[in-house]
Amino acid sequence: NAGVTQTPKFRVLKTGQSMTLLCAQDMNHEYMYWYRQDPGMGLRLIHYSVGEGTTAKGEVPDGYNVSRLKKQNFLLGLESAAPSQTSVYFCASSYPPGASNQPQHFGDGTRLSIL
Amino acid sequence: KNEVEQSPQNLTAQEGEFITINCSYSVGISALHWLQQHPGGGIVSLFMLSSGKKKHGRLIATINIQEKHSSLHITASHPRDSAVYICAVGRGGADGLTFGKGTHLIIQP
Numbered sequence: 001n002a003g004v005t006q007t008p009k010f011r012v013l014k015t016g017q018s019m020t021l022l023c024a025q026d027m028n029h030e031y032m033y034w035y036r037q038d039p040g041m042g043l044r045l046i047h048y049s050v051g052e053g054t055t056a057k058g059e060v061p062d063g064y065n066v067s068r069l070k071k072q073n074f075l076l077g078l079e080s081a082a083p084s085q086t087s088v089y090f091c092a093s094s095y096p097p098g099a100s101n102q103p104q105h106f107g108d109g110t111r112l113s114i115l
Numbered sequence: 116k117n118e119v120e121q122s123p124q125n126l127t128a129q130e131g132e133f134i135t136i137n138c139s140y141s142v143g144i145s146a147l148h149w150l151q152q153h154p155g156g157g158i159v160s161l162f163m164l165s166s167g168k169k170k171h172g173r174l175i176a177t178i179n180i181q182e183k184h185s186s187l188h189i190t191a192s193h194p195r196d197s198a199v200y201i202c203a204v205g206r207g208g209a210d211g212l213t214f215g216k217g218t219h220l221i222i223q224p
Contacts, residue, residue, distance in 0.1 A: 033211045042214030100145040100205030106158040
């Protein structure tokens with residue numbers, strides 16, 4: 001019962017470096033989400049996907065790109081990391097019609113530090 | 116003003132006490148979610164509700180749609196209930212949840 005798996009769990013980057021965060025779910029969920037969590041703030045939506053091959057912007061998409069080439073995977077990319085992207089990143093998934101009317105299943109988070 | 120407001124931000128109580136965490140929202144919603152985040156960081160969905168009341172073990176969640184308010188209650192609180200409790204709302208689209216800042220609960224033995 002893996003559920004939603006995020007890799008890596010921790011990463012330290014230097015400013016300007018690039019990296020990809022991977023989210024994998026084994027529940028056959030159509031909808032997948034990337035959120036970031038910062039101290040003193042609620043989680044905020046970065047990008048989301050309503051199915052394989054689709055992506056859409058959330059509340060804070062700048063500096064990030066995403067891809068959903070396979071239904072079970074949702075990748076979050078940082079092309080040129082900035083210190084403002086230091087955060088804890090959570091992936092979540094759900095059945096249609098999405099977060100509004102379905103429980104969300106979360107991964108354990110990726111703690112990312114940009115120096 | 117945040118669309119989802121939680122109170123209190125921090126709460127420390129003794130084991131066995133009845134706990135209430137409040138959530139108010141200012142937008143139309145299709146469902147309200149209560150989530151739990153343990154010190155290790157993982158987030159677990161506790162409840163999703165659009166009306167009335169739900170109960171699971173010692174946890175009870177209520178919602179008043181007219182007043183745009185929800186409460187999460189914990190009866191007979193235990194140190195293992197120590198966590199951050201997060202209220203979030205879904206607004207009817209596919210675009211994720213809008214989250215409150217969370218309530219940090221500590222239950223002392």
